[in-house]
Amino acid sequence: MRELFLAALKSYYVGNINKHLANLEVYMRQPVGVGEHPDIMETIDKELDKIAMNDDKLMMVIKYLEPKPKTEESSDEKEEEKSKSK
Numbered sequence: 001m002r003e004l005f006l007a008a009l010k011s012y013y014v015g016n017i018n019k020h021l022a023n024l025e026v027y028m029r030q031p032v033g034v035g036e037h038p039d040i041m042e043t044i045d046k047e048l049d050k051i052a053m054n055d056d057k058l059m060m061v062i063k064y065l066e067p068k069p070k071t072e073e074s075s076d077e078k079e080e081e082k083s084k085s086k
Contacts, residue, residue, distance in 0.1 A: 006065055013058035020050045 024047045031040045
């Protein structure tokens with residue numbers, strides 16, 4: 001169940017990033033076609049803010065919520081094994 005929630009969160013944030021990147025492309029390629037946004041630079045800045053916010057959240061999910069890959073035994077565990085075998 002946890003994996004499903006994590007996958008959904010990551011998909012949600014990636015989807016939002018892609019949505020705002022698409023908006024940026026429209027604003028930058030055809031700014032005259034977007035009449036309700038008289039200040040294109042301000043609108044682009046707002047889209048960048050939304051991308052940054054979603055990217056930050058995606059990175060937080062990856063950094064703090066995803067399971068860490070199993071690595072080699074830590075040095076403490078190795079020392080403990082050595083002392084047991086003596």
